[in-house]
Amino acid sequence: MEDRDKHIDELTVLKGAVENTNEAFVTIDREQKVLFFNKAAEKIFGYSREEVLGRDLDVIMSPKCSRDHHRAVARYIETGVPRRIGHHTEIMAVRKNGETFPADISFSISLADSAFYFTAIVRDLTETKALQERINRAERLAALGQVVAEISHEIKNPLMMIGGFARQLVKESKDGKSLTKLNILVDEVQRLENLLKEMREFYLPRAPEFQEFDINALLKQVCDFIKEDCEKRGIGLEFATDREEIHVQGDRARLEQVVLNLAKNALESMDRGGKISFASGLKQGLVKISISDEGVGIPEEEKGKIFSLFYTTKKLGTGLGLSICKRIIEDHPGSSLSFGSEKGKGSTFVITMPVSRSEKAHDV
Numbered sequence: 001m002e003d004r005d006k007h008i009d010e011l012t013v014l015k016g017a018v019e020n021t022n023e024a025f026v027t028i029d030r031e032q033k034v035l036f037f038n039k040a041a042e043k044i045f046g047y048s049r050e051e052v053l054g055r056d057l058d059v060i061m062s063p064k065c066s067r068d069h070h071r072a073v074a075r076y077i078e079t080g081v082p083r084r085i086g087h088h089t090e091i092m093a094v095r096k097n098g099e100t101f102p103a104d105i106s107f108s109i110s111l112a113d114s115a116f117y118f119t120a121i122v123r124d125l126t127e128t129k130a131l132q133e134r135i136n137r138a139e140r141l142a143a144l145g146q147v148v149a150e151i152s153h154e155i156k157n158p159l160m161m162i163g164g165f166a167r168q169l170v171k172e173s174k175d176g177k178s179l180t181k182l183n184i185l186v187d188e189v190q191r192l193e194n195l196l197k198e199m200r201e202f203y204l205p206r207a208p209e210f211q212e213f214d215i216n217a218l219l220k221q222v223c224d225f226i227k228e229d230c231e232k233r234g235i236g237l238e239f240a241t242d243r244e245e246i247h248v249q250g251d252r253a254r255l256e257q258v259v260l261n262l263a264k265n266a267l268e269s270m271d272r273g274g275k276i277s278f279a280s281g282l283k284q285g286l287v288k289i290s291i292s293d294e295g296v297g298i299p300e301e302e303k304g305k306i307f308s309l310f311y312t313t314k315k316l317g318t319g320l321g322l323s324i325c326k327r328i329i330e331d332h333p334g335s336s337l338s339f340g341s342e343k344g345k346g347s348t349f350v351i352t353m354p355v356s357r358s359e360k361a362h363d364v
Helices: 002-019 039-045 063-079 126-172 176-203 215-233 252-268 300-305 321-330 357-362
Strands: 024-029 034-037 088-094 100-112 115-124 211-214 236-241 247-250 275-283 286-292 336-342 346-354
Touching: 024 039, 039 115, 100 126, 126 176, 211 215, 215 236, 215 252, 215 275, 215 286, 247 252, 247 346, 252 275, 252 286, 252 321, 252 346, 321 336
Parallel strands: 236 275
Antiparallel strands: 024 034, 024 115, 088 100, 100 115, 211 247, 275 286, 286 346, 336 346
C-alpha cells in the first residue's frame, strides 16, 4: 500500500512539474493522436487543450512538419532505429493565428503496455533569436563605429577648411555665377558635415543617462522652441494632455533630441498653413506621446523605408535622423517609436514608453 501511495505521489509531482514548465510538452501515440498538451503548449501554439487532445497532431503542425513527423514515427515503429531521438532540432513552427516562429524541438520515446508513445519538447526561440540579433547588431555597430571614427578623423579637418574658405569667398565674391556655385559648395559641405556628425551619433552612441523628469515639460519646451518658425510660416501649434505632469524615467537630453527632430520634420513637411499638434496621455502605466502634422504625408510605397539608413526626401538631409530617433527610443526599455501617414493629409509619429514608478503609483 505504501509503495502504491508513493508511486501515486511521484506521478502527481512529475505531472505537476511537466504541466508547469516553460517548455511545451506534446505527447502522441503511434496513430499520431495527441494525448498530452501542457499549459506551455497552449501558450506557445495558441490552441486550447480541448481543440487538440484526441485529435491528429496535424492540427498544430505545418504541412511540411506534419509529413516529416509522420515519416519519422512510421520509420521508428518499423525499424526501431531513432534518428532525431535525443537530439535538438530547429524548425519553423506555426501558431493558431498563422504566425510562424522559430522553435527548438527534441523528441523522446516511451514504451508502456507494449505501446509506443512519442513526446516532443518544444521551446519558443523568438526572444532568444531577437536577443541574438541585438547582440549581433551591437557587434556590427561597434565594428562600424571604429571605421566611422577613423574616417571622420581623416575627413573632418580638410572638410572644415573647404567649408571655411568657401564661406569666406561667398562674402567676397561679386560675380553672380561664381556666387551661385560657391553657395552650392557651402550647402554641400554643410550636408557632409551634418552627415559626419550624425554618423558619429548613430555608430558611436553613448550610453543613456537615465533620470526622472516631466515629459510634458519637455514637450512644452520643444513647442516654445519651434513657435517662432510656426508663426513665420502661418502654421498653427497646439499641445494637449490629459494631466498636468507625466513623469518618466529616461535620458532627457536624448528624448528632447528625438521630439525636436520629429517637430522639425513636421515643420518641413508643410510649405505654409496647417497645424502641428503635440499630445500626451497616460494609460495603464504607459505614456503615449504624439506629434502630428497636416503636411504632405508619406506615400504608401515609401513607408517601409522611413527608418532605413540614409533614406531621405530632403535636399540637405542625411537620412540618419529618424534612424537615430528610433534607436534612442529603443534604448529606453519598453519603449517604441511608430508612425501613421496618409499622402496629402499628414503624418503622426507616436512615442510609447513606461512612466516612472512614482507616476505609476498615482495612476489609479
